[in-house]
């Protein structure tokens with residue numbers, strides 16, 4: 001049994017392909033990231049580019065959920081939600097920042113390429129990128145920072161969208177993106193809240209100006225920068241989600257990605273802590289950490305957070321993978337569930353990895369032991385979801401028909 | 406408009422030097438540190454940006470001299486009855502700008518405590534080491550080398566373990582101590598240290614308090630090797646590394662006080678270390694408040710400043726409440742260390758246990774507060790531009806050091822519930 005299989009999830013939902021993919025990605029994480037990060041500890045970033053090329057292009061994750069007709073592997077059905085969980089857990093165990101980039105890409109793909117609902121114009125426009133064997137399809141999502149207030153505005157005129165935003169703060173990859181998925185207001189609906197849309201903008205579109213990359217807490221593979229859209233133009237068909245439910249659909253997939261990436265980071269933290277607990281001795285007590293009641297109780301709580309987080313994330317994957325049973329990903333109940341799972345899992349991770357660091361004291365704080373990297377990265381995943389206080393307004397609206405905003 | 410000065414301090418027992426010193430340090434923080442601190446992480450090895458600020462504070466303004474007697478060029482604070490309260494304020498103000506600088510600053514004085522503070526001044530050693538700190542305008546660093554590869558917490562767990570796990574040995578050879586051992590992590594190591602205070606045993610494996618020795622070792626003594634600074638999650642302004650002591654010879658009087666006494670006063674160092682940890686966290690939190698105030702005022706949501714959202718206001722209240730309580734507790738703790746006539750000796754079981762309680766309470770709250778503040782900032786929470794993520798990264802180690810929360814819990818439970826084995 002591998003270290004992380006002891007945390008249960010519903011294996012019957014995984015296909016043979018999911019299991020084999022997860023196995024491959026586990027090897028990728030072991031060989032391309034974890035084995036090499038000791039040797040490259042002073043310049044971790046150096047290992048990321050080759051590792052990402054292998055993952056996106058050679059293993060082909062950027063083609064995985066993309067339709068066959070447009071150069072992909074054709075796993076573009078809702079079932080891919082479960083595949084995505086299995087994959088992101090493994091990728092994130094190696095490097096959480098790469099998992100965030102994949103989550104962003106798959107969230108955008110989910111709303112342009114879902115089987116039976118393909119947006120052919122968009123698929124055509126991005127076939128070269130997502131089907132590419134040599135260009136990384138780095139995707140940057142520009143989402144509301146504060147719940148339902150988009151950072152960008154879109155206007156449709158003469159068959160083209162024009163996108164406006166000043167110094168928007170993307171979720172990730174503002175500096176490197178090959179494609180932007182911009183959630184905008186201005187889609188022209190009369191229904192309150194429904195006037196939102198997602199425009200997919202190729203990075204080469206005119207009017208996109210990237211600022212200087214900024215420094216941040218973690219997420220080494222993500223070079224982020226503010227981005228301005230000065231009447232950036234996209235053909236009408238590149239509006240890949242229109243209306244609240246469609247936009248929420250993309251967010252539900254993103255939240256699933258965030259939750260699965262967090263679980264992967266938790267696996268890594270568990271492995272590091274387990275090794276410590278097996279070997280480190282509290283000399284004054286003559287006990288290893290795992291055998292001292294006080295420290296083992298903290299370790300136990302870490303395991304509890306991981307177990308429950310994984311179970312919740314797999315359940316969410318299942319819900320999104322079966323719209324026939326649970327309804328579309330963007331339906332209010334599913335969206336709120338996705339938001340809740342992502343919030344719960346990222347808050348759990350803050351507690352669990354913080355607790356693991358307590359156990360390891362200075363080793364937990366040192367770059368060399370790698371634990372602190374997962375702590376910084378999972379906190380970043382949490383803040384990507386926006387303020388928790390505002391997310392709670394979504395919960396209250398759904399469960400109590402609250403009008404609080 | 407409210408400011409950090411609206412958080413309560415017990416005005417009736419501030420030190421007489423409080424107002425002038427606070428002003429100087431706050432100006433220094435605002436001008437010499439805050440404008441540069443976002444680049445500190447990349448400067449962790451060289452300290453090109455950090456060093457000039459240290460030089461100004463400690464060398465030019467003379468803050469590295471505060472504990473030494475006045476006739477030796479110091480400020481004589483070690484002989485005052487307000488040194489802990491004054492130190493608390495200084496650590497709080499420095500940490501508002503950068504808690505890594507806060508700890509580096511405080512640790513300069515940490516080993517010196519043993520020889521410069523009443524009622525256990527070691528005049529001979531003060532005379533010996535005063536020139537290092539008092540006759541220069543450059544920053545000079547002292548370090549307290551306790552932690553060893555096999556563990557730091559056990560060494561700090563004096564009441565139960567009583568030094569029996571210390572592997573750094575000191576053997577008397579004629580009129581010299583010969584020291585051998587490997588230490589790691591001391592603040593102000595990583596190549597910058599001028600004077601080490603080294604926790605040693607005179608008989609490996611012994612739990613006799615008489616065998617616990619605290620010996621001063623100037624960093625340029627033959628046989629001392631400092632490794633490069635480690636890379637870590639935060640606290641770039643504090644350099645930490647390995648130190649090897651190989652047949653290092655120092656004069657016999659470099660032992661701080663002698664059998665039994667060294668361990669006694671080492672406990673005082675632990676108490677002060679915990680109290681000042683409250684100040685590091687409390688100071689950083691004051692700046693978290695300042696930055697957060699700015700953010701929630703400038704940022705609008707639904708056409709109003711974010712802070713006017715009722716649910717957000719609830720979190721802001723929790724954050725302010727924690728900062729308020731931590732500040733009151735921290736000053737109270739410092740005052741207790743100054744009024745030994747009322748609260749007993751600083752090395753006594755009571756003050757050691759209580760300072761651990763304040764420290765781990767504060768650190769748990771501080772991590773929660775900074776984590777919540779980052780969350781309120783949405784994606785900006787992870788950007789260095791808003792500084793709060795820096796405090797979050799820096800403060801985590803304050804929670805972990807000095808034996809971590811679990812050692813704190815063990816000592817607090819032992820004191821309040823009369824435990825015998827934990």
Ligand SMILES: Cc1cc2nc3c(=O)[nH]c(=O)nc-3n(C[C@H](O)[C@H](O)[C@H](O)COP(=O)(O)OP(=O)(O)OC[C@H]3O[C@@H](n4cnc5c(N)ncnc54)[C@H](O)[C@@H]3O)c2cc1C
Pocket residue numbers: 280282284285292294295358359360361362363365512548549550551552553554555556557558559561562589590591592640643645802805806807808809810811812815
């Ligand atoms: C920035 C920084 C500055 C530092 N400054 C200094 C310094 O100035 N001088 C110095 O000597 N060291 C310093 N350290 C080291 C620090 O004090 C030690 O890391 C810390 O005390 C814990 O020791 P350790 O890392 O060896 O972990 P361990 O000793 O292995 O302890 C790990 C954990 O064990 C648990 N634990 C401890 N005791 C018990 C017990 N009795 N029962 C159950 N659980 C227990 C706690 O959770 C603790 O966190 C510093 C470290 C850093 C990162």
